Amino acid sequence: MKRLLFVWGACCALLLLACSPKQELKPIRSGEIWPDNQGVHVNAHGGCILYHEGTYYWYGENKSDTTSNAMVGIMCYSSKNLTDWTNEGVALPVEMTDTTSDIIQGCIMERPKVIYNERTRKFVMWFHLELKGQGYLAARSAVAESDTPTGPFRYIGSGRINPGKLPFDMTEEQRALLDTLNVEQYEWDTPAWKEAVVKGLFLKRDLEGGQMARDMQLFVDDDGKAYHIFASEENFTLHIAELSDDFLSHTGKYVRVAPSGSNEAPAIFKKADGTYWMITSGCTGWVPNEARMFSAPSIWGPWTQHPNPCVGPKAELTFGGQSTFVLPIPGKQDAFLFMADIWRPEHPSDARYIWLPIQFKADGTPVVEWMDSWTMEYFN
Ligand code: GAL
Numbered sequence: 001m002k003r004l005l006f007v008w009g010a011c012c013a014l015l016l017l018a019c020s021p022k023q024e025l026k027p028i029r030s031g032e033i034w035p036d037n038q039g040v041h042v043n044a045h046g047g048c049i050l051y052h053e054g055t056y057y058w059y060g061e062n063k064s065d066t067t068s069n070a071m072v073g074i075m076c077y078s079s080k081n082l083t084d085w086t087n088e089g090v091a092l093p094v095e096m097t098d099t100t101s102d103i104i105q106g107c108i109m110e111r112p113k114v115i116y117n118e119r120t121r122k123f124v125m126w127f128h129l130e131l132k133g134q135g136y137l138a139a140r141s142a143v144a145e146s147d148t149p150t151g152p153f154r155y156i157g158s159g160r161i162n163p164g165k166l167p168f169d170m171t172e173e174q175r176a177l178l179d180t181l182n183v184e185q186y187e188w189d190t191p192a193w194k195e196a197v198v199k200g201l202f203l204k205r206d207l208e209g210g211q212m213a214r215d216m217q218l219f220v221d222d223d224g225k226a227y228h229i230f231a232s233e234e235n236f237t238l239h240i241a242e243l244s245d246d247f248l249s250h251t252g253k254y255v256r257v258a259p260s261g262s263n264e265a266p267a268i269f270k271k272a273d274g275t276y277w278m279i280t281s282g283c284t285g286w287v288p289n290e291a292r293m294f295s296a297p298s299i300w301g302p303w304t305q306h307p308n309p310c311v312g313p314k315a316e317l318t319f320g321g322q323s324t325f326v327l328p329i330p331g332k333q334d335a336f337l338f339m340a341d342i343w344r345p346e347h348p349s350d351a352r353y354i355w356l357p358i359q360f361k362a363d364g365t366p367v368v369e370w371m372d373s374w375t376m377e378y379f380n
Pocket of ligand 1: 046110111264265283284285286322
């Protein structure tokens with residue numbers, strides 16, 4: 001009898017389990033307010049997501065209500081499911097008192113990216129830094145490091161990139177051409193000037209002090225090597241530069257991508273077939289423009305341009321947004337989440353987010369199709 005009762009009990013328990021409703025997945029509605037665990041719109045713009053030991057960490061610019069300058073610093077939020085976000089506070093605060101600090105309150109800190117270094121077991125953050133009161137002139141990259149994903153990160157320093165180094169794939173002829181280029185000799189925006197920009201007019205100008213870097217991305221490849229991808233040369237040309245083993249500096253090995261193509265906001269991902277894909281924007285400041293897309297068989301190129309991957313209403317304006325990151329969905333092959341920002345320069349903290357799954361055409365080309373509402377179930 002006892003045994004019968006036990007079997008009956010076990011059956012009931014199983015039935016209950018089978019019938020209990022699955023936890024509802026929350027819809028992702030791009031462009032709307034996304035409240036965090038305190039009911040406040042997530043304040044992590046131009047950011048990235050790092051998946052580490054079962055948790056997603058979302059880093060981004062804290063934007064205030066009235067200015068796009070950094071008044072607080074870089075934020076961190078955590079989540080187990082990509083829809084419920086806990087505010088973990090400021091991962092890298094601005095400096096409040098020491099006016100000699102690069103990151104004194106009022107500077108510009110943009111597009112922070114965080115990667116994990118398996119060798120050093122440190123979390124490394126790079127971001128675009130502009131010095132206080134200098135507009136966008138400095139075009140520096142800054143680096144910080146932490147033992148834990150939520151920080152606080154230790155600010156290490158900032159500067160231009162790869163001083164004294166030329167792209168490793170530049171031929172002898174291309175190097176010789178540089179000698180003929182002189183910024184003073186050209187009138188901005190003329191055909192001759194444009195040709196000179198392609199040849200490396202600004203590359204040469206900045207050779208000694210290091211290359212400019214504004215909008216930027218980090219990418220860790222399957223072999224553990226990390227790369228820094230950034231809009232350089234007055235935002236005309238992208239650079240892809242290798243980071244040192246500790247991810248804290250550059251090795252000096254880099255290539256130029258799409259010279260004079262005016263690409264910003266690079267977001268890069270790699271498919272299982274080994275193809276690298278990169279979605280970028282044009283250069284129109286906070287105003288949205290048409291996304292661009294490139295692919296390459298190696299991180300070093302050659303990079304081939306493809307048509308705009310966006311499909312749907314306002315596809316020619318990236319749905320009103322600008323690319324910021326592509327998150328590979330952990331544990332799934334060729335599953336990627338495209339992330340973009342809808343900027344609100346008059347009310348920066350009210351900037352919104354666009355998250356859409358990346359789809360693939362039969363020939364393997366990525367497509368980003370607008371969806372008013374979707375859930376993470378999409379990736380199952
Ligand atoms: C955008 C860039 C943003 C920010 C803005 C300033 O093109 O992607 O990160 O720098 O310009 O106007």
